[in-house]
Amino acid sequence: MSTEILMPALSPTMEEGTLAKWYVKKGDVVKSGDVIAEIETDKATMEVEAVDEGTIEDILVPEGTENVKVNSPIARLSEGETAAPSPSPLAGEGGPAEQGRMRGLSEPSGKPVAASAEAGAQPLIRPVSDRPPPPARGEGQGTRVFASPLARRIAAQKNLDLSALKGSGPHGRIIKRDVEGAAPGAAKAPATGGAAASAPRQVQSLAQMGVPDGSYDLVPLDGMRKTVARRLTDSFRDVPHFPLTIDLEIDALLAGRVKINAMLESQGVKVSVNDLVIKAAAIALKQVPEANASYSPEGIALHHHADIAMAVAIDGGLITPIIRAAETKGLAQIATEAKDLAARARTRKLKPEEFQGGTFSISNLGMFGIKAFASILNEPQGAILSVGAGEPRPVVKNGQLAIATVMTVTLTCDHRVVDGAIGARWLQAFKILIEDPITMIV
Amino acid sequence: MADTFDLIVIGSGPGGYVTAIRASQLGLKTAIIEKEALGGVCLNWGCIPTKALLKTGEAYEQLSHLADYGIKVEKASFDFPGIIKRSRKVAAQLNSGVAFLMKKHKIEVVEGTARLEKGSPAPKVVVALKAGGARTLTAKHVILATGARARTIPAVGLEPDGDRIWTYREAMAPKSAPKSLIVIGSGAIGIEFASFYRALGADVTVIETLPRILPVEDEEVSATARKAFEKRGIKFRVGAQVEKVEKPKSGGVRITASGAQTSEVLEAEVAIVAVGIVGNVEDMGLESLGVKIDRTHVVTDNHGATGVPGLYAIGDVAGPPWLAHKASHEGVHCIEHIAGLVPSNLNAPIPGCTYSTPQIASVGITEAAAKEKGIAVKVGRFPFRVNGKAIASGETEGFVKTIFDEKTGALIGAHLIGGEVTEMIQGFALAMTLEATEAELIATVFPHPTMSEAMHEASLDAYGRVLHI
Numbered sequence: 001m002s003t004e005i006l007m008p009a010l011s012p013t014m015e016e017g018t019l020a021k022w023y024v025k026k027g028d029v030v031k032s033g034d035v036i037a038e039i040e041t042d043k044a045t046m047e048v049e050a051v052d053e054g055t056i057e058d059i060l061v062p063e064g065t066e067n068v069k070v071n072s073p074i075a076r077l078s079e080g081e082t083a084a085p086s087p088s089p090l091a092g093e094g095g096p097a098e099q100g101r102m103r104g105l106s107e108p109s110g111k112p113v114a115a116s117a118e119a120g121a122q123p124l125i126r127p128v129s130d131r132p133p134p135p136a137r138g139e140g141q142g143t144r145v146f147a148s149p150l151a152r153r154i155a156a157q158k159n160l161d162l163s164a165l166k167g168s169g170p171h172g173r174i175i176k177r178d179v180e181g182a183a184p185g186a187a188k189a190p191a192t193g194g195a196a197a198s199a200p201r202q203v204q205s206l207a208q209m210g211v212p213d214g215s216y217d218l219v220p221l222d223g224m225r226k227t228v229a230r231r232l233t234d235s236f237r238d239v240p241h242f243p244l245t246i247d248l249e250i251d252a253l254l255a256g257r258v259k260i261n262a263m264l265e266s267q268g269v270k271v272s273v274n275d276l277v278i279k280a281a282a283i284a285l286k287q288v289p290e291a292n293a294s295y296s297p298e299g300i301a302l303h304h305h306a307d308i309a310m311a312v313a314i315d316g317g318l319i320t321p322i323i324r325a326a327e328t329k330g331l332a333q334i335a336t337e338a339k340d341l342a343a344r345a346r347t348r349k350l351k352p353e354e355f356q357g358g359t360f361s362i363s364n365l366g367m368f369g370i371k372a373f374a375s376i377l378n379e380p381q382g383a384i385l386s387v388g389a390g391e392p393r394p395v396v397k398n399g400q401l402a403i404a405t406v407m408t409v410t411l412t413c414d415h416r417v418v419d420g421a422i423g424a425r426w427l428q429a430f431k432i433l434i435e436d437p438i439t440m441i442v
Numbered sequence: 443m444a445d446t447f448d449l450i451v452i453g454s455g456p457g458g459y460v461t462a463i464r465a466s467q468l469g470l471k472t473a474i475i476e477k478e479a480l481g482g483v484c485l486n487w488g489c490i491p492t493k494a495l496l497k498t499g500e501a502y503e504q505l506s507h508l509a510d511y512g513i514k515v516e517k518a519s520f521d522f523p524g525i526i527k528r529s530r531k532v533a534a535q536l537n538s539g540v541a542f543l544m545k546k547h548k549i550e551v552v553e554g555t556a557r558l559e560k561g562s563p564a565p566k567v568v569v570a571l572k573a574g575g576a577r578t579l580t581a582k583h584v585i586l587a588t589g590a591r592a593r594t595i596p597a598v599g600l601e602p603d604g605d606r607i608w609t610y611r612e613a614m615a616p617k618s619a620p621k622s623l624i625v626i627g628s629g630a631i632g633i634e635f636a637s638f639y640r641a642l643g644a645d646v647t648v649i650e651t652l653p654r655i656l657p658v659e660d661e662e663v664s665a666t667a668r669k670a671f672e673k674r675g676i677k678f679r680v681g682a683q684v685e686k687v688e689k690p691k692s693g694g695v696r697i698t699a700s701g702a703q704t705s706e707v708l709e710a711e712v713a714i715v716a717v718g719i720v721g722n723v724e725d726m727g728l729e730s731l732g733v734k735i736d737r738t739h740v741v742t743d744n745h746g747a748t749g750v751p752g753l754y755a756i757g758d759v760a761g762p763p764w765l766a767h768k769a770s771h772e773g774v775h776c777i778e779h780i781a782g783l784v785p786s787n788l789n790a791p792i793p794g795c796t797y798s799t800p801q802i803a804s805v806g807i808t809e810a811a812a813k814e815k816g817i818a819v820k821v822g823r824f825p826f827r828v829n830g831k832a833i834a835s836g837e838t839e840g841f842v843k844t845i846f847d848e849k850t851g852a853l854i855g856a857h858l859i860g861g862e863v864t865e866m867i868q869g870f871a872l873a874m875t876l877e878a879t880e881a882e883l884i885a886t887v888f889p890h891p892t893m894s895e896a897m898h899e900a901s902l903d904a905y906g907r908v909l910h911i
Binding site for chain 1: 849850851852876877878879881882
């Protein structure tokens, strides 16, 4: 008769910890109260005591294993006099290599499945821990990247950054086949001194989080979804950002738009509120050039032109085509270009140079009635403007309650380049342009 | 005794018994079925007993050179039954060693002949017991490790008769040493027997269909080997086809071999058939289960799966190279895969060895194969005749040849001929498994004085940096 010793929780919130040290080995006899192991979390270290008497039949999680889930078996205790042959075929005697390299655990989902895929076969091994294989990539500078000499050489020839690759060799070592499969650029070395290239974080499987398999349809991640996930995760996590919100009265803008469209009718061009917003934003960026900026380790890049990226929702994601040097372009041209770019974005026919780059972004959810929102920065741009719906709202004018068409906009700023005062100055300039559109002509 | 297991292994050669041990380590309840002797051909009738014979041959041959070492020997002779007895004793010792290992790992050994029947989740195994009766065993997984046997060609009379026409098996334990011998086939098995019997003084002729001996080896190795064997008195007929095998009443064998233009009649006391291997796939019910068989070998995927649920095949029966260590490697890979581990050494390079005098060892691809694949290569060579240890030992025959991928510097092949090269090849196998490039081989310190320094020099030579030439 044998029982499993489980990973204890050192605190009510602890989910996993490091098995720092074993004080016993296979075959040792322990009695209740004996210290058998030492467990570590990021906050504390604690000794684990045996609760029952018996013989340590097997150590299931080797010393030094990180991310051992609470309540996962860490050892097996036989309560009889002699250790019976292992009834459950755990990979107990295996070293960290075996345990870490169980099938299924290397999947990004970290799904706790180690079943044999063979038809009709019973799963013979169940997972000992949920931890992914030891990573080959260095998390920070100075961490050794385990890679074969040949993998290193091929990576150098292909200009690949090994730290961005996942190794499939023993102990997660990067071997030839890992670098041969990697496309150059897919894992290019980051810009000098730039933030460490990041991989999407390892998320728990849905099943682990209580959503049972089969209760949903799974849409595979396509390239765009992966890019969106990666870029926005990086941006939101790594860029210190803050929102600035302001209300704009747009009655004059709307009236002006009617006149402009009447004028442009013969040309077959129709200017939208969004086109006016693009134009005003571009002019404001010329007036407050510090807001038209990007952070780089070498310094702050102050852009010569206002290249305005406009977020376009398309099937399966979004894309940000760019109106280049919008400050130099007339409304008719902006309207024509924006319409063309949006149409081609929806059919995924944009050329890379039409959506890569840009110095400032505008995202407009006004058409959905959204009042206000704060977008995530589109790196390396220093700011992004979120445009809400224009709607009649009560306002106070000269001490009197009045009705005006009000539109709320929010500027999300990269604090490394756009400080609060700069952002505020830009919004001020933008507000004047929008509320009194005639000033755009100046 | 319970008849239900996690795993049943059929065949206890180096593929089967190693697989069973690994399975036991992984906690699987395992049975192994053997119809003859634990350890299979390798241990009882192949690798091991031949090495015992070859050691004798080498030692005996050495006697004629002892004067070179300043030793005087008067009238050496050998006791043939004694030689065979020692070889059998070695095999017996290892056979009981396997029995001990099975016991130690709590693997149930079932002596008998296995036959498969439809079953779920894996085919049922019906064993006709050696002791009489039958036993039906079931398991979640069944691994075929039934090995292979010598190929024969009855059409031209190349069929062992246990008297004048032998396979490796008869050649291993004859009553007396033949005075003359024809070996048909110049692969490792043929060359080893040629080497052994020649060392004991037999008149040996080797017939090979292909244009060179040891056809799987690098061409330079084949050429050097041929010269070395001819120097010892072995005769070769390459590019020759056996047309007819006759057994004259007066005794011996008469073999008609035809070359491109000529036809020749060769006579000898006995002939050894060493023309390859056929897989042991018969009489096990494989056909009725729908197991795919291609030219006597079971077709499997990369992990040994046959396509029939729960049934796997590893080792010789699953195809070439027919080598014991390849069988063990495949078996371990297969069972680790079944157990849900990720065996990471799927494409480990498999070295090959021939234990003749001189020895031959190789790993990876030949220079010709690299060129055929369009790989630009850097080739290095170093002869033992300028290696200090080799000169001191009087073993100056042969060389080390290295082949590197010019583009990446990866070692892609190594080919050795000379004294004890079968003990050196693992260094190159390790380098290839670790994906070493020329930089690591050049940076490694090889001890002096050793024959292995030639491995270092051959690596240096590929990059124009050889030191001792």
